[in-house]
Amino acid sequence: MTVVLKSVGKRYKGVVALADVDLEFGRGVTGLLGPNGAGKTTILRLVSTALEPSSGTVTVFGRDAHGTHAERTAVRRGLGYLPQEVAFPPGMTVFGFVDYIAVLKEWTDTRARHAEIRRVLDVVGLGDLATRRIRALSGGQRRRAALAQALLGDPGLLILDEPTTGLDPEQHVAFRSVLSGIAARATVLLATHQTEDVAALCDRVVVLAGGGVRFDGGVRDLTATADGRVWLCEGDHPGAVASWRTGAGRHRRIGGSPPPEGDPAEPTLEDAYLLMLATPRKAT
Amino acid sequence: MNAWHVDDELVDRYLRGAVTMGLAASVEAHVTGCEECRLRVGARVPPQVAARVLATWDDVRERVEVPRPPWAVRILRGAGLGEASAVVLGAARSMSTAWTAASAVVLAFAALAVMTGTDEGRALYLVVAPLVPVVGVAMAFGPTTDPLTEITRAAPFPAARLVLLRAAGVAVTSVPPAVVVGLLVPGSLLLAVGWLLPGLAFVVAVLAASTWVDPRLAGAAVCTAWACAVGGAAGRAEGVLVLVGLGVQPLYLALAVLAALVLAVRLGRAKGDL
Numbered sequence: 001m002t003v004v005l006k007s008v009g010k011r012y013k014g015v016v017a018l019a020d021v022d023l024e025f026g027r028g029v030t031g032l033l034g035p036n037g038a039g040k041t042t043i044l045r046l047v048s049t050a051l052e053p054s055s056g057t058v059t060v061f062g063r064d065a066h067g068t069h070a071e072r073t074a075v076r077r078g079l080g081y082l083p084q085e086v087a088f089p090p091g092m093t094v095f096g097f098v099d100y101i102a103v104l105k106e107w108t109d110t111r112a113r114h115a116e117i118r119r120v121l122d123v124v125g126l127g128d129l130a131t132r133r134i135r136a137l138s139g140g141q142r143r144r145a146a147l148a149q150a151l152l153g154d155p156g157l158l159i160l161d162e163p164t165t166g167l168d169p170e171q172h173v174a175f176r177s178v179l180s181g182i183a184a185r186a187t188v189l190l191a192t193h194q195t196e197d198v199a200a201l202c203d204r205v206v207v208l209a210g211g212g213v214r215f216d217g218g219v220r221d222l223t224a225t226a227d228g229r230v231w232l233c234e235g236d237h238p239g240a241v242a243s244w245r246t247g248a249g250r251h252r253r254i255g256g257s258p259p260p261e262g263d264p265a266e267p268t269l270e271d272a273y274l275l276m277l278a279t280p281r282k283a284t
Numbered sequence: 285m286n287a288w289h290v291d292d293e294l295v296d297r298y299l300r301g302a303v304t305m306g307l308a309a310s311v312e313a314h315v316t317g318c319e320e321c322r323l324r325v326g327a328r329v330p331p332q333v334a335a336r337v338l339a340t341w342d343d344v345r346e347r348v349e350v351p352r353p354p355w356a357v358r359i360l361r362g363a364g365l366g367e368a369s370a371v372v373l374g375a376a377r378s379m380s381t382a383w384t385a386a387s388a389v390v391l392a393f394a395a396l397a398v399m400t401g402t403d404e405g406r407a408l409y410l411v412v413a414p415l416v417p418v419v420g421v422a423m424a425f426g427p428t429t430d431p432l433t434e435i436t437r438a439a440p441f442p443a444a445r446l447v448l449l450r451a452a453g454v455a456v457t458s459v460p461p462a463v464v465v466g467l468l469v470p471g472s473l474l475l476a477v478g479w480l481l482p483g484l485a486f487v488v489a490v491l492a493a494s495t496w497v498d499p500r501l502a503g504a505a506v507c508t509a510w511a512c513a514v515g516g517a518a519g520r521a522e523g524v525l526v527l528v529g530l531g532v533q534p535l536y537l538a539l540a541v542l543a544a545l546v547l548a549v550r551l552g553r554a555k556g557d558l
Contacts, residue, residue: 050437076440087431089375095351100375101432103368104439104446110367114350115342131351149435 001026002157002187003047008056010042010211017042019211020056029183031198031219032191033273034208040191041084043208044161047189048081060157077106080150084161084191086142088134094121094145095130101149120148123178125171139166147175151182158188164197176200195270199223205269207276215276219269226267226275230254233262241278290314290321295328369449372441375432376424376450384420384457391416391458395465406475407518409466410527414483415507416462420454421487422494422503444551447491459483478528485540486510492543495550 003025010018018039032040045051046058049065049072058065060075088097098117107113121127124144134142143166150158160179164172179201182188192198198205198219205222207215215222232250236243241255253259254271255278290298290311297303298311315322329337353361357374361367391412430436436446459480466476486506493502517524526532 045434048438050434073440073442076438079438081435081438083434086435089431091354092375093351096354096375100371101435101439103371104436104441106440108368111342111346114346118345118349127349130349 004059011054028203029188031202031205038208039211079157080155081159082150086146120151124148161191199269226272230265230267231262232265233259407524411514413462414479416458418486420458422499481536485536488543492546
């Protein structure tokens with residue numbers, strides 16, 4: 001396993017962000033789903049070594065990610081990290097930004113570093129905008145510049161926190177294409193609110209809520225938990241977890257009791273996710 | 285449909301340079317659009333020639349696609365700094381608006397104090413001068429000034445080297461102007477340079493304290509403590525110069541060494557990331 005979290009907890013000024021979590025991540029894309037404050041970003045920051053756990057151990061590539069200086073450095077050499085929010089220093093060009101991060105990632109040979117920067121900028125579709133100042137880019141282009149730095153060195157562990165924020169549909173598809181290529185040879189952790197990204201990309205999904213794990217399994221397994229609990233019906237009926245009028249005029253009803261004259265509908269990952277969050281956690 | 289193709293015999297002549305310029309141009313124009321012939325030519329190119337062509341192409345891309353480094357990086361490289369250090373410092377330069385502005389304000393205050401030419405003015409200069417680098421350093425670190433703190437923390441670049449590079453950058457840009465202002469004070473060289481060691485000790489203390497608390501809080505604490513010390517000395521018969529006299533300089537050296545040790549230990553641990 002590339003990443004192992006054992007009894008990991010994290011508190012921020014007394015507030016529990018993560019409570020005694022055990023997780024393991026191997027090759028392929030794992031999606032972390034959950035509402036705001038569920039602990040997704042905390043897990044990614046812990047694995048990236050940017051944040052220390054309050055309790056438990058985080059092991060990456062078989063090394064303690066928060067152990068000695070040598071262990072931390074070895075872990076950092078093998079990972080790429082895209083934080084949830086990346087603010088860029090004023091005045092930097094796209095190339096200058098990725099060049100700076102490449103230096104921080106110990107690419108000391110100039111020629112090799114520049115070739116790698118050109119490669120990752122081509123991968124994210126910014127090869128033609130290398131000399132452009134970042135402040136002149138659109139939100140989606142900035143997000144891709146931030147993604148480019150995470151891809152430097154083709155890391156064995158890629159940690160992506162809300163990578164598709166601000167991307168248009170075309171860029172979304174391009175991102176999925178890039179990520180599916182990487183997933184064949186690396187471990188990818190993807191925290192997102194976009195269930196469609198998880199459905200399209202992930203082999204496995206972990207649903208987090210209140211600092212704990214609510215579900216850990218295959219995407220199909222999570223979707224299957226909503227079988228028989230989603231309907232298309234006429235009109236809105238009370239008691240559903242969620243209900244809305246679709247473009248075709250009928251209402252999509254998730255959870256609650258079967259509506260009168262309702263037709264069962266094929267559940268989506270989003271349906272299952274909403275149902276799971278609405279279901280009270282079983283007492284242990 | 286183009287019926288003409290490059291046969292093996294022509295490829296060999298082309299690779300030997302045994303064709304006219306016109307025919308060579310025809311071959312080159314053709315292979316640009318014909319994948320089959322391009323592969324045929326590519327397969328017959330000797331490995332050493334292919335390697336040379338690839339290297340040349342890499343050179344071309346390097347010149348065309350890699351933008352000129354920022355002026356700060358070029359100046360630092362010209363001054364003999366290694367490329368990695370120059371890039372890191374150059375990036376700090378682009379993050380430096382906050383600390384440049386803070387240092388300028390403090391420096392202006394010191395100049396104003398000197399211009400009065402009175403004992404009070406000297407006291408004010410002594411309060412302000414060591415705090416120029418302190419304010420600069422306090423403003424140069426942390427998420428509020430460095431928008432890339434999160435990415436930097438997860439990168440293998442040694443935190444200690446990053447801290448020292450940035451602190452050196454702050455010192456180089458902020459200390460010389462403060463010394464020049466001090467030299468404008470008539471009569472006392474001690475006043476102009478006597479604060480350098482206290483300033484160094486305070487900077488290292490701020491860096492060490494910043495491994496626990498926000499650098500701005502650490503800077504504010506040091507500024508307050510030093511202002512109180514100068515204020516107390518100003519009311520005594522010996523005057524403010526007693527704070528920078530030769531007798532007390534070893535104390536600042538000891539503080540600097542102690543703070544440096546704390547910083548080294550803290551940076552060696554995960555909790556010590558600035």
